[in-house]
Every structure is written in structure tokens, then in C-alpha cells.
Amino acid sequence: MAVISLTSIQPAAAAQPPTTSAAASRGSLLPFYNCRRNLYFTFSPPHDRRHRRRLRIHAIDAAQPYDYEAFLVSRFNQSSKLKIAIVGFGNFGQFLAKAFVRQGHTVYAHSRSNYVSIAQSIGVAFFSDLHDLCEHHPDVIVMCTSIISTESVLRSLPLQRLRRNTLFVDVLSVKEFPKNIFLQNLPSHFDILCTHPMFGPESGKHSWQNLPFVFDKVRIGNEESRLVRVDNFLDIFKKEGCEMVEMTCAEHDRYAAGSQFITHTMGRILEKLQLESTPINTKGYETLLNLVENTGSDSFDLYYGLFMYNENAMEELERLDLAFEALKKELFGHLHEVLRKQLFGKAEEGGFRRPKLAKLPKNGTPLLPSQAEAYNTQNNN
Secondary structure (H helix, E strand, C coil), X not given: CEEEEXXXXXXXXXXXXXXXXXXXXXXXXXXXXXXXXXXXXXECCCCCHHXXXXXXXXXXXXXXXXXXXXXXXXXXXXXXXXXXXXXXXXXXXXXHHHHHHHCCCEEEEECCCCCHHHHHHCCCEECCCHHHHHCCCCCEEEECCCHHHHHHHHHHCCHHHCCCCCEEEECCCCCHHHHHHHHHHCCCCCEEXXXXXCCCCCCCCCCCCCCEEEEEEEECCCCHHHHHHHHHHHHHHHHCCCEEEECCHHHHHHHHHHHHHHHHHHHHHHHXXXXXXXXXXXXXXXXXXXXXXXXXXXXXXXXXXXXXXXXXXXXXXXXXXXXXXXHHHHHHHHHHHHHHHHHHHHHHHXXXXXXXXXXXXXXXXXXXXXXXXXXXXXXXX
């Protein structure tokens, strides 16, 4: 009895069954199709006709049909996945990490505080040492630090341990400041993408659908792989339903000062008033309470950064102050008219006019017009 082992047998096109005489000379052989596992079969030699009917085919594993289309889809999905490092794993960093992990990306994290347990709970690898993190060669480094600590943290990164074309991304609420910091501290072979998700853990806790995401491709290399990498990162927010808004950092800061900074300022002012919910809340009052909740959950460093590192913020603060003063003058002016009408309205309606005071004499006693004329005549004489 002979044993033949096959490691791979390709399907034969229009295979014809052997003739009886040929089968008798070679032994009985059954055709195999789509067999990609190790197979072997036994057959009886032609001279042993007693055992010719005992032909058996043995397979180590069952052969499965090969789905090339599924293979291509799998390869494409894997090629679009990124290794993303989040530097600054606080509230907002954790908020972004959940979306990154949810879409199948590999996420690393670093922070001054120990967030090992939180990172493990959401599928993130936490590193307390930046050198260890950088040795994993992430495709993207997302800076999620506070505005005022961005420069010092960036300078602490061991850039020599990163790939020379690593993409740096910021998510700060101001844009011109991090753009200048990146350009000044990162060598020219690193890519730079400035972004601002116009939402946070509170406003985006249920969905990111239709929430604005601002981005500016500050410096991106011309290689196809680097262009694709940027698109893959931006696709994370597209897939979450964000409204993608591309604009320059200068344009963002101009718009943000008149919207985000004013919003946070009004929220902070209302927080000082210690507003509380009542049994008769109106929709407008509920909106104010939500504003206090949303802005109050952010750190004061964030609000200070909006003021300190956006050159348009001071102008908006002055305009807000002038608007408040103008509103008070309008209120008090209207109140003065109401009180005057209440005090003198009947007299004025009857045609009576109060005598106006004339110039003050040297002793400071006010004079009526008739007395003033006599006083002036006496002085002239």
C-alpha cells in the first residue's frame, strides 16, 4: 500500500475522469477541489485488485472555500487602522480615546497622573514613561494637555525615538498658539495637524452627530502614505457624524473669541450667581442652568487659556463690558423717565412748569429767575 501526501492542490480546469485502463495502471484517484490543508490518501496498487474498493481520502482539516473579496476588505480595514498616542490622559483625553478604540485603532496613553486602571477598562495601553511610549512608534501623537502646559510637555517628548514622519495633532481650544509652538519646536520632517473638536465630554456624551470639528493641515508631507494617514485620522470624526470644517488657525481664533470665549464667560458669571433649579423653571432658565453645567465642568485653566492665548479675547471682553454698561444706562435712563412722570406728570399735563434755577451767587444759595435779574442789576450798578 502506498501513501502520497499533498500540501496544496489547485483545482483542475475541466478535469476529466481517468479511463478504466489508466486508472488500473495508476490506481484509483479522486479529484480534489479547493484543498489548501495537508491532505493524504491511500490506494491499492493495480495488481492488488482485492483491495481496490478500499480507497480512502484523509484530510487533516476540512477545506474551506477561499473568499478573496473578504480578504481584500480585511486587508483594507487593517491598513486604515492607526497607532494613536494620547499625551495628556485627563477627562478630554479619555473622552477621545473611547472613540478611537471603538473604531478599532490601537491607543497608547501617557499622563502625569496614574490612569492605568481607567486605561485598561477602555482598552488603552498606559505608559508612565514617555520614552517607553515613543518606542512603540505611534503613527499619530495627540496633544491633550492644557493650553498653558502644551509647550513644556512638547519639549519633554523624546523626539529622537519617534519615526521621522510622525503626525502631531493638537485639540486645543485656541489654534494660533499651538500652531506656532509646533512649528518652532518640531523638526520639519514631522507632520502637523491643528484641530479643535467644538464639543466636550458633556456636550458630546450622547453623540457627535452634526457637531463641528475644525481642522487645519498646517504641514503635511507629500508622500502618499502621509496624506492617507491624515485622511484616516480625520475619518474617525467623520464616522462619528461630525461636521468637518476646514479653516485656518487665524480664522478659528477670530470666530472662537466671539463665540466660545463669550459662552464660557457668561457661564462663569452665572456660576458666580449660584443659580438653582426652581419648581417653575422656564425653558430659557433651563438653558442657563445647562450653560453653567457645561462650562463649569471645564477647568479654569481652559478658560484662562481662552483668554490668555487668543489675541481676540481681550477685545471681546471689552466689548462685553461696554455692552453691559450700555444696558445699565438704558435701564436707568428708562427708570428716570418713569419716575419723573410719576412725580411731575400731572403738573406738566396742566401746563405748569417748575422754575429753573439760575446762576448761584457767591454764598451758594440758588436763585429763581426773577431774583437772578435783580441780583445781576444790583451787581452791575
